[in-house]
Amino acid sequence: MEFSACIEWLFAECGEQLTERIAPAAAAGFSAVEFWNWRGRDLAAIRAEAISCGVEIAGICVEPHGQLTDPNRQGEFLASLAESIEAASALGAGFVIVQTGQRRPGVSGAEQTEAVVQALKRAAQLAEGQPVALLLEALNSKIDHPGYFLDDTAAAATIVRAVGHPRLGLLYDRYHAAVMGEEIGYGIADALDLVKHVHIADLPGRGEPGSGTIDWKAEMQWFADHLPDVRIGCEYQPTIATGQSLSLLAPWLESDK
Numbered sequence: 001m002e003f004s005a006c007i008e009w010l011f012a013e014c015g016e017q018l019t020e021r022i023a024p025a026a027a028a029g030f031s032a033v034e035f036w037n038w039r040g041r042d043l044a045a046i047r048a049e050a051i052s053c054g055v056e057i058a059g060i061c062v063e064p065h066g067q068l069t070d071p072n073r074q075g076e077f078l079a080s081l082a083e084s085i086e087a088a089s090a091l092g093a094g095f096v097i098v099q100t101g102q103r104r105p106g107v108s109g110a111e112q113t114e115a116v117v118q119a120l121k122r123a124a125q126l127a128e129g130q131p132v133a134l135l136l137e138a139l140n141s142k143i144d145h146p147g148y149f150l151d152d153t154a155a156a157a158t159i160v161r162a163v164g165h166p167r168l169g170l171l172y173d174r175y176h177a178a179v180m181g182e183e184i185g186y187g188i189a190d191a192l193d194l195v196k197h198v199h200i201a202d203l204p205g206r207g208e209p210g211s212g213t214i215d216w217k218a219e220m221q222w223f224a225d226h227l228p229d230v231r232i233g234c235e236y237q238p239t240i241a242t243g244q245s246l247s248l249l250a251p252w253l254e255s256d257k
Helices: 019-027 043-053 071-091 109-127 153-163 174-179 216-226 247-256
Strands: 003-006 032-034 059-061 095-098 133-137 168-173 195-200 232-234
Touching: 003 247, 019 032, 019 043, 043 071, 059 071, 071 095, 071 109, 095 109, 095 168, 109 133, 109 153, 109 168, 133 153, 133 195, 153 168, 168 174, 174 195, 216 247
Parallel strands: 003 032, 003 232, 059 095, 095 133, 133 168, 168 195, 195 232
Antiparallel strands: none
């Protein structure tokens, strides 16, 4: 298995700039780094540092995220997506993370789901001919993202299937799924082919694996058995120094060097 370090949080003690966090991530055994927001950052410097350190830039987020559940606001989303795809291409990043936005009060779930499907069909067309995939992410609505529409992994997989475009895949975030009470693999047992990236963090607290209650020995074995070729992104807030926080992942990181 290969791992990506989310340098929004990991290796923050190594410097304020993202460029200062890439070399430590490479030295720790990560094959890639990723971050969320790209606007206002020196993308050329970030890419140059990643190339120098021999790591890939896995992906970024659409910024701003947009409101896919509202057909009247999808133009805003598509404009920001087009710019984000351009940024990802400049970085050499493999994917852009797409999120649905908030639930719309008084509008049925079915109507909002259909709006998301239609928005993503248009979005996938923007990605045609680009070396960048779009990854739809379900987020928890209980702790971190109250009111977020897509908070169920099975629903996310259903939407990706409904869009049916090769440039659209699924980001499986184990932390968000666990917050929503989902067991490992819920919603993707019949959709493993859709999963193109994974995020992990422990629960509660969203700290490093081993800081909470998730059985990571079992979870990592599940990933090894079911998604061996999918890179795992460490998207957590270390409760200790980043290097120390990797102790539970050390056997896999070492085998990846």
